[in-house]
Amino acid sequence: xxxxxxxxxxxxxxxxxxxxxxxxxxxxxxxxxxxxxxxxxxxxxxxxxxxxxxxxxxxxxxxxxxxxxxxxxxxxxxxxxxxxxxxxxxxxxxxxxxxxxxxxxxxxxxxxxxxxxxxxxxxxxxxxxxxxxxxxxxxxxxxxxxxxxxxxxxxxxxxxxxxxxxxxxxxxxxxxxxxxxxxxxxxxxxxxxxxxxxxxxxxxxxxxxxxxxxxxxxxxxxxxxxxxxxxxxxxxxxxxxxxxxxxxxxxxxxxxxxxxxxxxxxxxxxxxxxxxxxxxxxxxxxxxxxxxxxxxxxxxxxxxxxxxxxxxxxxxxxxxxxxxxxxxxxxxxxxxxxxxxxxxxxxxxxxxxxxxxxxxxxxxxxxxxxxxxxxxxxxxxxxxxxxxxxxxxxxxxxxxxxxxxxxxxxxxxxxxxxxxxxxxxxxxxxxxxxxxxxxxxxxxxxxxxxxxxxxxxxxxxxxxxxxxxxxxxxxxxxxxxxxxxxxxxxxxxxxxxxxxxxxxxxxxxxxxxxxxxxxxxxxxxxxxxxxxxxxxxxxxxxxxxxxxxxxxxxxxxxxxxxxxxxxxxxxxxxxxxxxxxxxxxxxxxxxxxxxxxxxxxxxxxxxxxxxxxxxxxxxxxxxxxxxxxxxxxxxxxxxxxxxxxxxxxxxxxxxxxxxxxxxxxxxxxxxxxxxxxxxxxxxxxxxxxxxxxxxxxx
Ligand code: SF4
Numbered sequence: 001x002x003x004x005x006x007x008x009x010x011x012x013x014x015x016x017x018x019x020x021x022x023x024x025x026x027x028x029x030x031x032x033x034x035x036x037x038x039x040x041x042x043x044x045x046x047x048x049x050x051x052x053x054x055x056x057x058x059x060x061x062x063x064x065x066x067x068x069x070x071x072x073x074x075x076x077x078x079x080x081x082x083x084x085x086x087x088x089x090x091x092x093x094x095x096x097x098x099x100x101x102x103x104x105x106x107x108x109x110x111x112x113x114x115x116x117x118x119x120x121x122x123x124x125x126x127x128x129x130x131x132x133x134x135x136x137x138x139x140x141x142x143x144x145x146x147x148x149x150x151x152x153x154x155x156x157x158x159x160x161x162x163x164x165x166x167x168x169x170x171x172x173x174x175x176x177x178x179x180x181x182x183x184x185x186x187x188x189x190x191x192x193x194x195x196x197x198x199x200x201x202x203x204x205x206x207x208x209x210x211x212x213x214x215x216x217x218x219x220x221x222x223x224x225x226x227x228x229x230x231x232x233x234x235x236x237x238x239x240x241x242x243x244x245x246x247x248x249x250x251x252x253x254x255x256x257x258x259x260x261x262x263x264x265x266x267x268x269x270x271x272x273x274x275x276x277x278x279x280x281x282x283x284x285x286x287x288x289x290x291x292x293x294x295x296x297x298x299x300x301x302x303x304x305x306x307x308x309x310x311x312x313x314x315x316x317x318x319x320x321x322x323x324x325x326x327x328x329x330x331x332x333x334x335x336x337x338x339x340x341x342x343x344x345x346x347x348x349x350x351x352x353x354x355x356x357x358x359x360x361x362x363x364x365x366x367x368x369x370x371x372x373x374x375x376x377x378x379x380x381x382x383x384x385x386x387x388x389x390x391x392x393x394x395x396x397x398x399x400x401x402x403x404x405x406x407x408x409x410x411x412x413x414x415x416x417x418x419x420x421x422x423x424x425x426x427x428x429x430x431x432x433x434x435x436x437x438x439x440x441x442x443x444x445x446x447x448x449x450x451x452x453x454x455x456x457x458x459x460x461x462x463x464x465x466x467x468x469x470x471x472x473x474x475x476x477x478x479x480x481x482x483x484x485x486x487x488x489x490x491x492x493x494x495x496x497x498x499x500x501x502x503x504x505x506x507x508x509x510x511x512x513x514x515x516x517x518x519x520x521x522x523x524x525x526x527x528x529x530x531x532x533x534x535x536x537x538x539x540x541x542x543x544x545x546x547x548x549x550x551x552x553x554x555x556x557x558x559x560x561x562x563x564x565x566x567x568x569x570x571x572x573x574x575x576x577x578x579x580x581x582x583x584x585x586x587x588x589x590x591x592x593x594x595x596x597x598x599x600x601x602x603x604x605x606x607x608x609x610x611x612x613x614x615x616x617x618x619x620x621x622x623x624x625x626x627x628x629x630x631x632x633x634x635x636x637x638x639x640x641x642x643x644x645x646x647x648x649x650x651x652x653x654x655x656x657x658x659x660x661x662x663x664x665x666x667x668x669x670x671x672x673x674x675x676x677x678x679x680x681x682x683x684x685x686x687x688x689x690x691x692x693x694x695x696x697x698x
Pocket of ligand 1 (some may be wrong): 017
């Protein structure tokens with residue numbers, strides 16, 4: 001924080017935290033970023049939240065990796081046992097040539113024994129290069145990233161029923177809506193600048209319907225707050241749609257013109273009368289009927305959802321319901337209407353678009369289609385690669401345990417913190433013959449590495465990123481990487497050369513130009529345009545078009561232009577509370593901390609605001625347990641136990657405990673259930689059976 005007149009240079013870039021994609025101006029003095037201001041980007045119009053404004057000084061943290069590192073021959077056994085103080089016991093510093101040679105030696109020629117986790121924090125160009133390196137270099141599709149842990153089920157449902165995995169309208173379109181549903185999302189904490197638009201919408205009279213098992217700050221602005229039973233999403237949404245059918249509130253004209261399978265959906269909904277569903281979902285029938293009439297009666301309505309919807313074994317079914325609700329009421333393709341899964345990481349949309357997915361090449365083109373593979377191998381001047389869909393994040397770690405995958409390249413992801421049943425993930429990482437980790441800090445995953453490649457933060461490189469709104473935006477370097485750290489794209493290119501690929505890229509703009517050859521979504525979006533305009537929304541219809549904020553007004557990218565209704569059945573959570581584990585565990589983020597905490601716990605202001613691992617329970621639950629806020633609790637599930645400080649929060653249901661997953665000292669994912677949704681393969685982070693016990697003071 002500093003005086004706004006006191007800087008040497010200012011550089012426009014993009015906030016590195018959430019998928020809102022706020023544009024920022026980075027003010028540099030004496031080689032360091034001193035403060036950050038919001039600028040007039042299409043998503044933020046000058047606004048920033050606490051992370052964007054005060055969360056940047058991790059870039060200059062003394063823990064930054066500044067030298068390539070190679071595991072010592074006499075290092076202790078691999079484990080979560082390295083810290084900056086004992087680094088030299090485990091690793092020795094190396095030159096770039098030595099480290100890249102060592103990294104490549106352990107990967108080269110191993111074909112299907114290799115898998116890669118790319119990053120939603122890196123640029124589009126870096127994501128594209130990463131998936132290309134795995135496909136071209138090893139001949140298969142075992143490449144994935146954290147979309148598998150956040151919105152894979154939403155994307156599966158959108159691809160299936162709408163024909164496109166991205167949002168149909170920007171979140172800013174809420175200013176043209178009368179009614180909006182926000183379900184399974186806590187945007188005040190997780191997408192704070194988007195939440196400011198939601199609050200403004202409510203302030204000017206828009207009806208905001210918030211649905212979440214956990215209460216939240218947006219409740220104060222809501223016309224309806226439905227705090228439903230965890231896991232009962234499908235019952236509740238089907239009950240609302242039942243009323244829309246029963247009371248003939250649907251838009252027959254829209255259904256006839258733009259959809260298919262309506263009769264099956266209509267028939268399926270017969271069994272979901274609100275009076276039958278009320279006890280199951282914990283919302284009275286009258287409220288369900290009122291919400292159905294409010295939503296269906298809107299001129300224009302939007303639906304926003306987050307990981308409360310997607311991170312269930314029925315996550316795809318949850319999203320199918322939301323899509324059906326929008327389709328039956330004709331709420332897609334016009335101003336103030338649309339489907340919007342709020343994307344989590346700053347570039348999870350772009351990394352997915354760029355092909356960091358085991359079943360899709362860039363632009364969601366199927367790896368199983370020979371014509372598509374031929375198109376890519378021509379552009380890549382490469383041999384054909386496997387037509388088999390690759391393994392997902394959790395499947396890859398299972399394959400390590402099975403001995404089928406023995407080497408990994410992990411770029412900017414932290415599976416040793418982020419994966420469900422994280423001890424299983426850590427054991428897998430320890431078991432690998434060879435692990436290359438490319439990151440800016442010694443993450444928990446880097447603890448298990450054989451070679452560590454020091455990489456660049458967002459403010460140290462050029463590159464494009466794509467936010468939740470489909471806005472492709474230009475990131476620029478404000479400062480150089482520290483020490484010998486390098487830009488990620490450069491490291492990928494040098495590693496690719498050493499595993500035998502004829503790559504000659506010298507600048508990310510060349511990578512972007514290649515991406516445009518196979519990605520129709522980037523038509524009319526050029527590097528030069530992004531340099532001068534900062535952001536262009538895809539699809540863009542001409543070089544002058546800033547891009548289409550709303551899509552699918554004239555039909556969908558599916559057969560005959562029709563979207564599809566897919567009826568959703570009720571599937572119980574994988575693990576329900578019982579006598580041994582009587583409460584419900586749910587996990588998520590906090591306003592101040594981002595994901596596994598590797599950046600925000602090293603950001604001074606954010607760390608001071610939230611310095612300690614904590615979990616939230618209802619005050620009545622704490623009283624029942626004989627616990628005061630600030631006391632320590634032991635939380636146990638069938639996977640393991642953690643000890644963590646208790647916090648009182650009236651927003652939490654009495655049978656529930658909320659644990660943020662940013663804290664290594666009380667890692668929430670030691671507890672979580674690895675059961676996955678069958679379509680999106682996303683783990684059930686939002687529901688597990690848990691035992692909560694007071695730890696008596698000694
Ligand atoms: Fe950054 Fe998201 Fe906050 Fe915007 S809302 S400043 S993108 S964390």
